[in-house]
Amino acid sequence: MKPRSLFPLALSLAALTSFAQQRDFSQVKINVIPVAKNIYMLEGSGGNIGVSVGQDGILIVDDQFAPLAEKIEAALHTLDAGKLKFVLNTHHHGDHTGGNATFGAKGATIIAQSNVRKRLASDANSKKEALPVITFDQSASVHFNGEEIKLLHHGPGHTDGDSVIYFTGANVVHMGDQFFNGAFPFIDLNSGGSVEGYIKTVAAVLEKIPAEAKVIPGHGKLATVDDLKSFHAMLVETTSLLKKSIADGKSLAELKAAGLPEKWQSFGTGFIKTDRWIETIYNGAMKK
Numbered sequence: 001m002k003p004r005s006l007f008p009l010a011l012s013l014a015a016l017t018s019f020a021q022q023r024d025f026s027q028v029k030i031n032v033i034p035v036a037k038n039i040y041m042l043e044g045s046g047g048n049i050g051v052s053v054g055q056d057g058i059l060i061v062d063d064q065f066a067p068l069a070e071k072i073e074a075a076l077h078t079l080d081a082g083k084l085k086f087v088l089n090t091h092h093h094g095d096h097t098g099g100n101a102t103f104g105a106k107g108a109t110i111i112a113q114s115n116v117r118k119r120l121a122s123d124a125n126s127k128k129e130a131l132p133v134i135t136f137d138q139s140a141s142v143h144f145n146g147e148e149i150k151l152l153h154h155g156p157g158h159t160d161g162d163s164v165i166y167f168t169g170a171n172v173v174h175m176g177d178q179f180f181n182g183a184f185p186f187i188d189l190n191s192g193g194s195v196e197g198y199i200k201t202v203a204a205v206l207e208k209i210p211a212e213a214k215v216i217p218g219h220g221k222l223a224t225v226d227d228l229k230s231f232h233a234m235l236v237e238t239t240s241l242l243k244k245s246i247a248d249g250k251s252l253a254e255l256k257a258a259g260l261p262e263k264w265q266s267f268g269t270g271f272i273k274t275d276r277w278i279e280t281i282y283n284g285a286m287k288k
């Protein structure tokens, strides 16, 4: 099943919960993709999962939807017999944290930026076991399976609680929803997200990582640094183009009618269509 057809990103947590309840997850298959060294990516439905396996056990980044927890566990066991010790959440959205309650109850330690816990805790549907146990404001590190795994909060972006996860030894970065490979991103302005912050974060990651790093996007296929560069170029070009038109006094309807240059057309074939991306930039600009 294509994750692209299932992007439920624009929905609130409550809506996500009912989305997860209504959806038939029985057909979802979890694909295991080798990334580098002891790091893997799992594709299923919802955000891509990053996995570290080794002598210390298993650590995962994000855990998709609650009904998929068993399938995720089965996929992890094909990689390693070790215990799932840590779950890192890149942000609070339900397609990235749905498995928390199951894995938390089984003893995995959940780690996330402080605002992730706040947002999950404010949802009456969240179970106690689903909440991050360790939180941080700017950065944290987990020393695991022979490398330092860094969680860095770059400020408001996709939401106000995003972390980018750096597997410093394996040279892999998990971007969470700070990266939609080949597609316009969803930016959750209602959860403290920021269009400018989003672009700054992508730029900061590009400055940090070596050219041969592997990049796990929140959504889309496993990526290279070049893929992240073209995503960044799209963000910069489309926003500066639209901001110029907004400064010229153009209305949202006029911006949508004018559209975006042909070369970015393929970016609008995913969950976030071109009109929606234009709306996000417009609303972001009006919010300031």
Ligand SMILES: [Zn+2]
Pocket (backbone or CB within 6 Å): 009, 091, 093, 096, 158, 177
């Ligand atoms: Zn998200």
